[in-house]
Amino acid sequence: MEAHAAAAHAHDDHGHGEHPPAAHVSSRVDARVLGMLLFIGSEIMLFGSFFTAYFFVRVVNGYPWPPEGFHLPVFVAGVNTVILVTSSFTMHWALQSIKRGNRAGLKAGLVLTFLMGLTFLLTQILEYARVGFTPASNAFGTIFFSLTGLHGAHVFVGLSLLLFATIRSFRGHYSPEHHHGVELPGIYWHFVDVMWIVVYATIYIL
Amino acid sequence: MARRNPFRSEAEAFRLVLLTIAAFAAIAAATLLGGWAVGLAVAVVVTALGLWWYLRPLEEASEQQASTHASGEGERRILVIANETVAGEELREAIERAASGYQSRVLVVIPALNTKLRHWVSDEDGAREAAQGRLADSLAGLASAGIDARGEVGDADPVQSIADALRTFGADEVIISTHPEGRSNWLVKGVVDTARERFAVPITHVVVDLERESAA
Numbered sequence: 001m002e003a004h005a006a007a008a009h010a011h012d013d014h015g016h017g018e019h020p021p022a023a024h025v026s027s028r029v030d031a032r033v034l035g036m037l038l039f040i041g042s043e044i045m046l047f048g049s050f051f052t053a054y055f056f057v058r059v060v061n062g063y064p065w066p067p068e069g070f071h072l073p074v075f076v077a078g079v080n081t082v083i084l085v086t087s088s089f090t091m092h093w094a095l096q097s098i099k100r101g102n103r104a105g106l107k108a109g110l111v112l113t114f115l116m117g118l119t120f121l122l123t124q125i126l127e128y129a130r131v132g133f134t135p136a137s138n139a140f141g142t143i144f145f146s147l148t149g150l151h152g153a154h155v156f157v158g159l160s161l162l163l164f165a166t167i168r169s170f171r172g173h174y175s176p177e178h179h180h181g182v183e184l185p186g187i188y189w190h191f192v193d194v195m196w197i198v199v200y201a202t203i204y205i206l
Numbered sequence: 207m208a209r210r211n212p213f214r215s216e217a218e219a220f221r222l223v224l225l226t227i228a229a230f231a232a233i234a235a236a237t238l239l240g241g242w243a244v245g246l247a248v249a250v251v252v253t254a255l256g257l258w259w260y261l262r263p264l265e266e267a268s269e270q271q272a273s274t275h276a277s278g279e280g281e282r283r284i285l286v287i288a289n290e291t292v293a294g295e296e297l298r299e300a301i302e303r304a305a306s307g308y309q310s311r312v313l314v315v316i317p318a319l320n321t322k323l324r325h326w327v328s329d330e331d332g333a334r335e336a337a338q339g340r341l342a343d344s345l346a347g348l349a350s351a352g353i354d355a356r357g358e359v360g361d362a363d364p365v366q367s368i369a370d371a372l373r374t375f376g377a378d379e380v381i382i383s384t385h386p387e388g389r390s391n392w393l394v395k396g397v398v399d400t401a402r403e404r405f406a407v408p409i410t411h412v413v414v415d416l417e418r419e420s421a422a
Binding site for chain 2: 034037039040085088091092095182183186187190191193194197198201205
């Protein structure tokens with residue numbers, strides 16, 4: 001049998017211009033997937049604990065819900081929901097624009113998204129001032145402010161990310177090939193949007 | 207097994223927003239029209255549908271992966287995938303048979319088998335070290351039988367390790383070595399059948415009975 005050391009021909013083996021990752025890389029879970037799964041897991045636990053507290057208070061409190069004397073501004077929160085949902089569309093538009101090389105669309109999309117997010121947050125703060133109860137009023141007040149406040153904190157983080165992305169877009173950053181700085185805030189913003197739909201439906205509608 | 211990740215990209219996340227809106231709109235409409243019981247039923251159904259959509263395995267590309275190399279006349283490249291059975295007599299004989307009469311190159315790939323927990327936390331050093339040890343023993347055994355081969359440690363998934371090796375080595379034949387049926391995890395997982403479906407390269411399955419060899 002004629003066999004020889006293939007190691008000497010290693011260069012021949014890498015033909016056809018294909019360069020797969022080294023095996024020790026493909027053996028591992030993709031860092032981005034793992035990071036996102038850990039993030040989602042931590043967020044589910046965080047919001048899950050607040051929702052658990054909310055339903056516990058609600059079940060213990062019994063009928064009527066909200067308790068007597070407490071009224072939630074369902075209409076204002078509904079308008080706020082529409083604003084936040086719309087901001088997801090403008091965020092998507094911004095990213096699609098830069099993917100097509102449309103810088104004006106990117107800037108307009110990011111500015112609109114940021115403004116709508118800011119409007120949502122300011123409206124929520126106004127709502128807090130006018131709602132007629134405080135976190136110290138009773139368990140309902142505590143869990144209402146905790147859940148909506150937790151989401152508001154996420155909106156604040158999202159707005160910070162959007163602000164950086166917006167400033168960078170006006171400084172000429174991003175291109176159809178390189179737009180990771182818009183993609184990641186976009187993912188986060190959509191997550192915040194989805195969470196609000198769940199929070200709104202649970203607290204204001206159910 | 208690949209699955210959908212709703213936050214893999216902005217477009218996927220935006221799709222999740224749309225699905226969430228549609229789901230909650232359906233729940234609200236059902237509640238308004240039929241009362242809370244109907245709303246609850248719709249909520250259960252859309253939640254189940256959503257979970258099914260995101261958790262079901264994605265279909266792999268059906269096109270077979272071919273070898274990247276076309277051997278010349280009289281030349282033969284043999285890719286060997288084995289783990290604990292790498293030192294087995296049957297495997298050595300199979301390699302000799304495949305290489306006989308050719309100017310052959312043999313690449314032995316040992317998947318770095320790992321526990322699920324260690325895989326997910328990327329703790330693979332121990333698995334790679336163990337695989338490296340088995341590989342060194344195997345290459346020494348093949349060398350003593352007159353087979354000059356090189357080797358490498360591959361992905362923990364044997365099918366993936368074949369795919370990786372085919373891209374760089376370009377085999378004319380793949381030999382997969384397993385324990386006998388009933389003792390082989392690879393056979394339970396259908397590694398040989400999957401490899402035959404996925405790769406447009408002749409696959410030879412060699413069963414190595416280490417217990418019988420050690421008893422003999």
